[in-house]
Amino acid sequence: MLTDLGDELRTAGRYLGQAFRLMVGVPDYDTYVAHMRQTHPEREPMSYEQFFRERQAARYGSGAGKCC
Numbered sequence: 001m002l003t004d005l006g007d008e009l010r011t012a013g014r015y016l017g018q019a020f021r022l023m024v025g026v027p028d029y030d031t032y033v034a035h036m037r038q039t040h041p042e043r044e045p046m047s048y049e050q051f052f053r054e055r056q057a058a059r060y061g062s063g064a065g066k067c068c
Contacts, residue, residue, distance in 0.1 A: 018031065027051060027052060027055035029048050029051050029052075032045065032046075032051055033045045
């Protein structure tokens with residue numbers, strides 16, 4: 001019973017940590033790599049640098065200035 005509670009707390013902590021990182025805009029590379037290996041094993045995951053640039057572009061746009 002105590003082990004189950006500990007496992008549930010660890011799982012909740014991981015989800016909360018991931019949610020916090022997403023809220024503040026920190027991309028989660030490890031989750032991306034795990035997803036790619038599990039769901040798309042035939043495709044090579046991006047490097048961390050490529051992943052970070054892609055996430056920044058997705059969040060902030062192509063770099064073109066916007067007025068409003």
